[in-house]
Amino acid sequence: MSLSKFTIRKATLSDCNAIAAVEATCFPPAEAAKHEDFQKRLERYADYFLLMFDGDKLISFVDGFVTDIPDLNDKMYEDAGMHNPNGAWQMIFGVNTIPEYRHQGCAEKLLRLFVQNAKVEGRRGVVLTCKEKLVHYYAKIGFVDEGISADSTHGNVVWNQMRLTF
Template identity: 65%
Template structure:
């Protein structure tokens, strides 16, 4: 039987997080190990990790800010995190290819949504490619159209879930 566990991150998770990211995104879009080191230093408790039998197979991460829209600068500068901010940003939703289509990312998104609500946030914001707009809509996110983000040279759509 498979054992699943969800928890927030510690710095010891850095290598596993970087490996999952590299397996999920092309190099132009993937965060680097160094970027994750900065993120973990500033907001490890805003990483939601899902393990199957002790192996990291999926994670969601992002920081908190009073800025209502997700900007490219946020990906690069972890120090912009504001623990008292109104909006939980979601930077990455990652599941190893061989573990997809099992609802794992959905479990993590529901946990991130519940945590943001419990922390008194106004809601969550993420960006996604057009083919995923309907997926995030299923969790209550509403498309606000094309994002100002040009991260990785891709067209992104900003999605917002407001409590």
Template identity: 55%
Template sequence: MSGFYKQERFKERLRVYPNHFLLLFLDDKLVAFVDGFCTGDADLTDDMYENSCLHDEDGDWQMIFGLNTHPDYRGQGYASKLMNCFIGQARREKRLGVVLTCKKQMVEFYSKFGFVDEGISESAHGGAVWKQMRLTFDGVEGCKKY
């Protein structure tokens, strides 16, 4: 994927659902970010990555499309801080929970936040094999149950 295409895709995501992008800066340097949109669909699909117009601010599920940390800042807890903030925001917004896909080697990391491995995802985004993981919130009032 070209850098320009990727940059344009992120600009579109920021335009459509800016409240679902968390950015972590040290001084003036962006060192990590997490993003994803909300939807009524319970599973993360490939078309969600490409079509930001599928975002539904009233959706029951917060999807995570990416958790990224600059290589020079990995292993310092920044990704965990962002995950905790993103999960907390989804709880405050009364979502049913959070859904993400990850590669097998990341399952243990996301399990630490309460995510449950649901097996191989339908997603083939980027030609990779992905595991779908879900964190379901207990006691969320006013939402459908999954």
């Protein structure tokens, strides 16, 4: 399947319901951000969401904010006010693709574009956390595994912090 048939754009507040629904499909309840969380994020930093659509259907998205804090921590997920548009580090909070569109390159395309945007904006790099089973996936895009995060345990899960430095 060609990714060229899909549309990619930044988010708006009106995308909140679709974003929350995709997140709920992609993550267990203890790990998924809630509608209210996305509403606060979109109010503060909608430009830091990249969405992929098949027609009118949201199929994949990447989101996060910018900060001078170099390591991702759980407070960042909860406090959209920590976003600093002039910050050094682009954080990624979520990489989501609905099940029927996985393994087709959707998330990778969005991730590469998200990383490129951060580079163009003059960031020092991009930071995310992921489960051990996904370390190899992010490594192929250029992220380096920094080991188990001491600052992120949301959902009572062990997360590896990964960084791509420019």
